[in-house]
Amino acid sequence: MASGLVFTAITERAAGSPVSSAKSEQLYELIGNARFVDLTHAFGPGIPHWRDVGDETVTTLYDYPQSGFRIQKFCHVGQWGTHFDPPVHFIPGARTLDNIPPKDLFLPLAVIDVHARVAADPDYAVTRQDILDWETRNGPVPARAFVALRTDWSRRWADQKAMQNVDASGVSHYPGWSMEAIRYLYEVRHITANGHETTDTEPGVVVTKNDYPIERYILAHDHYQIEIMANLDQVPEKGALISVGVPKVKDGTGFPVRVIAIIP
Template sequence: MFICFPASVASDPSQNLTGIWETFQNCTFVDLTHTFEPGIPHWKGAPDETVETLYSYKPGNGTLGSGFYMQDYSHVGQWGTHVDPPAHFIEGLRTLDQISPREMILPLVVIDIHQKVMENPDYVVSMDDIRTWEKEYGPIPQGSFVALRTDWSKKWPDQDAMQNLDAEGIAHYPGWSQDVLTYLYENCNITASGHETTDTDPGLVVSSDKYPLETYILSQNKYQVELLTNLDQVPESGALVVVTFPKPRDGSGFPARVFAICPE
């Protein structure tokens, strides 16, 4: 059955979204997600992923020939590019299944500090960096997703390079800062944030097994995404980000598929 809409309805995006879909066909889609597998960089307290083939097209190597392909995956929720819901750190706040789909398609803001990180791997984003962005593009949009571009993802999948330990075992990698996060979440009311490193906090802090900045974000009842990639391929302003992930009941974290939709 075909339903014909009046021209006035068809041209109204609040009643017909086909035009938006057609617009997207002329956009550039950028995958911001690492492919995950056993052995990828991960938090030191997490076990490695295991993958077992249960059924294969033909029998062999201990598998049952079934005419289809099925694997069993075992990994922690915080694996690869992943989403951290508030409940990951804060008891009683939202779990993955309580995050609304409305929070998964957002304006994308990219704060680029990669040149400063090249000069100093311990660099943390500053309010001067935020002011520079706002001078160029205007106020950080309310409800947006703010991603911190450091180009640290270019070290993937080398765990040693990602951690960048010195002779004393202290990690040296960039991160967020409290004043910037406070501004973004409390003044700009952003929906979520993300970064390319394994942690929200810089390596110098994480080396002491402390996570104050991650605790802060999640205490705002907002989510974050860790281990993003390809932020060098998206504009600092004007794109959309789509953050998708499964919906496990009471989920404390899960691998995410994140991509940007960018103007042509």
């Protein structure tokens, strides 16, 4: 009910109809009394990250004893911690962070739960059938939704070795999306974005080959994704909303985000 009222008010505003003060207060009450789940890992030096980037550094430029305040300098790549991949991350000339409209940052949230399959097979890639099984229980994945893949891989945080799960031959073993599942979500259900708990879109065995076909597909079709999400085990399969807070970096190709699930 809360999510329906929120989107009714947004639709009315977009159509030019005024939202009454009473309705605004009701919206605030509904959202304010919801349960909020932080889907974000705190980031800092030493956290798990994609294998080919360096560590973050933090430098204190001004401190309390000398200046009466503290200012720190943070140096890290854009794809750091729980982060946002805009289309330009892979596609030259595509949308950058500052060109993602606010309406694409507040969406219905659907969670595809395959954690039991991943526990048996760390190389598991979610299938189209997994999506269809979700729809049997919950109805069609909502258009414009954000779809998150729950694998419980985030329980390995913040151990870089456990997250990458590299075998003696140098092959990584962690779960991911399949192309058939992603194409179904974007081409049939017309979702807005997707996210996952691992450092990459594809399973580790694919990433080991320096191959990123699924991520390239997502970004080439002008969508975004969020990587290294947390706490998806605390969110229902259907019925929550997601709020994505991302800095408006001019021409930005990626940046850490704060991602919140709102559960009526």
